[in-house]
Amino acid sequence: MRFVPTYRPRPSALHSARAGVAASFCGALAFAGALDQHPLILGAALAGIALAAAGAGVGREVLAAMRIALPFALLVTIINPIVYQEGNTLLFRGGEVLGQRVDITLEATVAGALAGLRVVVIIVALWLMSVAVDPDALLRLFRRISYRSALTASLATRLVPVLARDASRMSEAARCRPQPAGRLAVARTALAGALDRSVDLAAALELRGYALGGRPERRRAAWSRHDIRLAAAAGSIVLLAIAGRIAGIARIETYPELRIEIGPPELALAAAIVTLAAAPFAGRAARLGVARA
Amino acid sequence: MPEPLASAQRFTYTYAEASAPALRDVTLTIEPGTFTVLAGVSGSGKSTLLRALCGLVPHFHGGTAEGELSVAGLSVRDHGPGELAAVCGTVLQDPEAQVVMGGVRAELELPLEHGGETSASIARAVEETALALGIGHLLDRRTDTLSGGELQRVAIAAAMVRRPQLLLLDEPTSQLDPVAGDELVWLLRRLNEDWGTAVVMAEHRLERCLPAADRVLALAGAGLACDAPPREFLAWATHSAPGLATPAARLFSLAGLSPPPASVREARAGLRSAAIAPPAARPAAVASARRAAPPAVRVRDAWLEIEDGPTVLRGLSLDLQPGERAVLMGRNGAGKSTLLRLVKGLIEPTRGRIERTGEVALLLQNPGDYLLHEHAAEEAGPEGLLRAGLGGRGGANPRDLSGGERQRLALEVVLSGGATAAVLLDEPTRGMDRAHKDDLARRCTELAAAGAAVLVATHDTEFAATFADRVVLLGQGVVIADGGPAEVLGRGWHFSTDVARITDGAALTPEQGAGLLRDRLEGALA
Structure with missing residues (x-):
C-alpha cells in the first residue's frame, strides 16, 4: 500500500477526462464536504468519493488515504471537546487543569467528530485527485494560468516521490548497520538531503529552459462524453450543495444542545450527491489510450 | 575552418566558499559536429567543465569566474542555462534527478513548450526524437516505472528534443550494464553523425567510448592536460597519466608495442601487422578447491x-x-x-x-x-x-x-x-x-x-x-x-574484458596479456 499518491493511467472515465474537468469533479466532492457539517451530507460525500474511486479503479489507493486521514480526524475529535467547554450534556467532569475547567460535553465531542469527518472527506477527495488526474496535464494547465506557481508545483510534485524513494533507500541502509539506526535519524537525514535534491531538480528545470517562461499553447480538443459527464456531475454537486445551504436543508446545531435534522430533504440531498458522484462511471467504460473516446 | 561551437580562453572558476579553483586557465575549442570525450580522475574538473558549458556555472552555482567561455557565441558569464538551453542539451550524472515530469511524453514536451513551439511542431519533434533514441515504446510510460537505462535514454531525449547543436553528458554509462552502455555510446555516435550534433561526454570507462570519439580532452588538477585525438591521447596517457590509459593501450605498452590502439579492432589489427597471432586460449583454471x-x-x-x-x-x-x-x-x-x-x-x-x-x-x-x-x-x-x-578527518561532515x-x-x-x-x-x-x-x-x-x-x-x-x-x-x-x-x-x-577480446580469451588483464604477447614476440624473433 502506497503512502505517496501516485498517478497511473487507467481505462476509467475519471482518468480519461481532461485534467481540468477531472480535478473539478474531485474538487466538487471536497467542496460538498467542506461546505456542510451534517453527518448525512458528509457521509454522502465520502460514499460518493468511494464509489468514484471504485469506478476509476483506484479503490485500494484511496483506501490508503484513510490511514493518513483517520489519525487527523481522531486528533480533531479529541482536541475539540478539550478546547470547547460549551454544550449542555456533560459526559465527563475533568476538574481544573492550569486554572482552566476541563469538562467534556457530548455536544463538543460530536462537533469534534463531525469536524474530523470533514477533514477525512477533504483529504480523501484530494487523494482521489492525486491518483486519478495526470499531474503533468494539471501542471500544464497551471503554467498557462500562473507560471511561478506552476514552477513551485512542478518542483513539489517531483520532489515528493524522489524524497520518498530516498527515505526508503536510507531506511534500508539503516537496517544494514550493525546497530540499526532509528527512524528519527533516518528521517532527519532524508530531510537534510531534501535541499540537495531540490537544488538538483531546480538545475534540471533550468536546463530544460524553464527560465525562458514560455507558456504552453492551448490545446483545443472536442469534449468527450467523459468530460461532459464529469463536468455536469461536478457542477451539479456544487450547485446542490450551495442550494441546500441556502434553502436551509441539512441544518445542524451543536451548541448548546445537539440538533441534527434528518428528514426527506436531507435524505434526498445525500442521495443526489451519491448518485451524481457515481453517475459518470455508469455505462460504457473508457478505453486506455483513447482518452477522448 | 568552421566557427567553433564553444571556446574557452583562460577560463578559471572557483565554487563559492572553495579554497581552490575547480577549473584553472582552461583554453579550448569545440568544433561543430565533433565527438569529444572528457577524461580525468575523480575531482579533476570534468563535471565542472560540463556545468560551465551549459551555463549552470557560474549562474546557478555562484562562485567566481575569470576569463572567457562562450557557447554558440553566448558568453556563459552573461547568459544563463535557460538561454543556453536552445543550443545546448545537458544530461547530468543522476538520471533520477534529471527527469522533472511524471510521464515520458510530458518530459519531452516540456523543453519545447518553454521554447514557445506550437502543438503541431511539439508532437512531431517528440515523435521523431523518441524514434531516434529508440524510446517510442516508452512515450506513454510513467517515469517512475522506468529502469535506470530507460531513464537515462529519456533524459537524453529530453536534452535532444530541441535539436541542440551541442550535447553534454556526465558519465552517462555509469549505471548501465556493458550491453546497454555500448548501445548508448553508439547511439550517441549515430546522433552525432546523422544530426551533426557535437557531443561532449565525461566518462571514466574510456575503453567504452574512445572508439566513437574524435578527440579527447584530459583534465588534471583543474587544468587541461591533454587535447588530442584518441590514439595520441592514449600515447600521452600511457606515459603521463597511466590511470587514464585503456586496458588495450596498457596491454600494448606493457608488451612494448605501439601505437596504442583506441579500440579492440585496432588492437587486433596492430597484432596482425606485428605478425603476432592471438595467443591460444589457455584451459580455464578450475575455480576453487576451497569449495569443499x-x-x-x-x-x-x-x-x-x-x-x-x-x-x-x-x-x-x-x-x-x-x-x-x-x-x-x-x-x-x-x-x-x-x-x-x-x-x-x-x-x-x-x-x-x-x-x-x-x-x-x-x-x-x-x-x-x-x-x-x-x-x-x-x-x-x-x-x-x-x-x-x-x-x-573525523570532524568532517560526511556530505x-x-x-x-x-x-x-x-x-x-x-x-x-x-x-x-x-x-x-x-x-x-x-x-x-x-x-x-x-x-x-x-x-x-x-x-x-x-x-x-x-x-x-x-x-x-x-x-x-x-x-x-x-x-x-x-x-x-x-x-x-x-x-x-x-x-x-x-x-x-x-x-568480457577488452584484453580477452583482443587475445581471444587467453588473458583477461593487460598484465596477463602482455606476458603472453611478449612470449609470442620473443618466439617470433627467435
Missing part, C-alpha cells in the same frame, strides 16, 4: 515473486565459501541487487531458503545513505576512520567527503559490528576512477584474507578480472555461468 569447506552463505532454490510484478529470482542456488572473492554479473534487472538483499535478510524469498554461518555486511549502491551523523568520527569510530583512510571517501567510510560502517561471515557490495565501482577501484579491491582482498566471503555485484568486467577468483553470471533470475574469471569472462561476449 562449509559455505559462509548457502542459497537454496530461492524464488522471489513480486505480487502483481515480475518473478525476479527463479529457483536460484548459490554457495559462498569463506575467503572467496566472487563477483556477481548480469544485465540490468537480472536480479543481482535482489540476491544481495536476500542474502543479507532485507527481504525474504517467496520460496527456498538462505543459510548464513554468521553476520552478513551489505553495502548498497548509494554509500551516502549510510551516513546519518554530522561528523565522520560518529559513523565508524577512530579505527574505522583509519581503515577508511580518513584518519584526522563534504568525496564519492570515494564516502564509500570507504560507509563500508567501515557496515563492517563495524565485528567479524562477518560475508561482505556484499552492490555496484561499488560506479563512477570510480582506477585508483579508487584499486583501493577498493585491496580492502576487499583484506576482508577475504580475514575469512569473509566477499561478493561484489558489478558491471565492471575489468574490475572483476583483477579482483575476483570466481565470477557468477545471472540471467533471468538464475545462475547461467559460474566459474573462475578466465572461464566466464574469457569466453564471454558482452561480459
Whole structure:
C-alpha cells in the first residue's frame, strides 16, 4: 500500500477526462464536504468519493488515504471537546487543569467528530485527485494560468516521490548497520538531503529552459462524453450543495444542545450527491489510450 | 575552418566558499559536429567543465569566474542555462534527478513548450526524437516505472528534443550494464553523425567510448592536460597519466608495442601487422578447491515473486565459501541487487531458503545513505576512520567527503559490528576512477584474507578480472555461468574484458596479456 499518491493511467472515465474537468469533479466532492457539517451530507460525500474511486479503479489507493486521514480526524475529535467547554450534556467532569475547567460535553465531542469527518472527506477527495488526474496535464494547465506557481508545483510534485524513494533507500541502509539506526535519524537525514535534491531538480528545470517562461499553447480538443459527464456531475454537486445551504436543508446545531435534522430533504440531498458522484462511471467504460473516446 | 561551437580562453572558476579553483586557465575549442570525450580522475574538473558549458556555472552555482567561455557565441558569464538551453542539451550524472515530469511524453514536451513551439511542431519533434533514441515504446510510460537505462535514454531525449547543436553528458554509462552502455555510446555516435550534433561526454570507462570519439580532452588538477585525438591521447596517457590509459593501450605498452590502439579492432589489427597471432586460449583454471569447506552463505532454490510484478529470482542456488572473492554479473534487472538483499535478510524469498554461518555486511549502491551523523568520527569510530583512510578527518561532515571517501567510510560502517561471515557490495565501482577501484579491491582482498566471503555485484568486467577468483553470471533470475574469471569472462561476449577480446580469451588483464604477447614476440624473433 502506497503512502505517496501516485498517478497511473487507467481505462476509467475519471482518468480519461481532461485534467481540468477531472480535478473539478474531485474538487466538487471536497467542496460538498467542506461546505456542510451534517453527518448525512458528509457521509454522502465520502460514499460518493468511494464509489468514484471504485469506478476509476483506484479503490485500494484511496483506501490508503484513510490511514493518513483517520489519525487527523481522531486528533480533531479529541482536541475539540478539550478546547470547547460549551454544550449542555456533560459526559465527563475533568476538574481544573492550569486554572482552566476541563469538562467534556457530548455536544463538543460530536462537533469534534463531525469536524474530523470533514477533514477525512477533504483529504480523501484530494487523494482521489492525486491518483486519478495526470499531474503533468494539471501542471500544464497551471503554467498557462500562473507560471511561478506552476514552477513551485512542478518542483513539489517531483520532489515528493524522489524524497520518498530516498527515505526508503536510507531506511534500508539503516537496517544494514550493525546497530540499526532509528527512524528519527533516518528521517532527519532524508530531510537534510531534501535541499540537495531540490537544488538538483531546480538545475534540471533550468536546463530544460524553464527560465525562458514560455507558456504552453492551448490545446483545443472536442469534449468527450467523459468530460461532459464529469463536468455536469461536478457542477451539479456544487450547485446542490450551495442550494441546500441556502434553502436551509441539512441544518445542524451543536451548541448548546445537539440538533441534527434528518428528514426527506436531507435524505434526498445525500442521495443526489451519491448518485451524481457515481453517475459518470455508469455505462460504457473508457478505453486506455483513447482518452477522448 | 568552421566557427567553433564553444571556446574557452583562460577560463578559471572557483565554487563559492572553495579554497581552490575547480577549473584553472582552461583554453579550448569545440568544433561543430565533433565527438569529444572528457577524461580525468575523480575531482579533476570534468563535471565542472560540463556545468560551465551549459551555463549552470557560474549562474546557478555562484562562485567566481575569470576569463572567457562562450557557447554558440553566448558568453556563459552573461547568459544563463535557460538561454543556453536552445543550443545546448545537458544530461547530468543522476538520471533520477534529471527527469522533472511524471510521464515520458510530458518530459519531452516540456523543453519545447518553454521554447514557445506550437502543438503541431511539439508532437512531431517528440515523435521523431523518441524514434531516434529508440524510446517510442516508452512515450506513454510513467517515469517512475522506468529502469535506470530507460531513464537515462529519456533524459537524453529530453536534452535532444530541441535539436541542440551541442550535447553534454556526465558519465552517462555509469549505471548501465556493458550491453546497454555500448548501445548508448553508439547511439550517441549515430546522433552525432546523422544530426551533426557535437557531443561532449565525461566518462571514466574510456575503453567504452574512445572508439566513437574524435578527440579527447584530459583534465588534471583543474587544468587541461591533454587535447588530442584518441590514439595520441592514449600515447600521452600511457606515459603521463597511466590511470587514464585503456586496458588495450596498457596491454600494448606493457608488451612494448605501439601505437596504442583506441579500440579492440585496432588492437587486433596492430597484432596482425606485428605478425603476432592471438595467443591460444589457455584451459580455464578450475575455480576453487576451497569449495569443499562449509559455505559462509548457502542459497537454496530461492524464488522471489513480486505480487502483481515480475518473478525476479527463479529457483536460484548459490554457495559462498569463506575467503572467496566472487563477483556477481548480469544485465540490468537480472536480479543481482535482489540476491544481495536476500542474502543479507532485507527481504525474504517467496520460496527456498538462505543459510548464513554468521553476520552478513551489505553495502548498497548509494554509500551516502549510510551516513546519518554530522561528523565522520560518529559513523565508524577512530579505527574505522583509519581503515577508511580518513584518519584526522573525523570532524568532517560526511556530505563534504568525496564519492570515494564516502564509500570507504560507509563500508567501515557496515563492517563495524565485528567479524562477518560475508561482505556484499552492490555496484561499488560506479563512477570510480582506477585508483579508487584499486583501493577498493585491496580492502576487499583484506576482508577475504580475514575469512569473509566477499561478493561484489558489478558491471565492471575489468574490475572483476583483477579482483575476483570466481565470477557468477545471472540471467533471468538464475545462475547461467559460474566459474573462475578466465572461464566466464574469457569466453564471454558482452561480459568480457577488452584484453580477452583482443587475445581471444587467453588473458583477461593487460598484465596477463602482455606476458603472453611478449612470449609470442620473443618466439617470433627467435
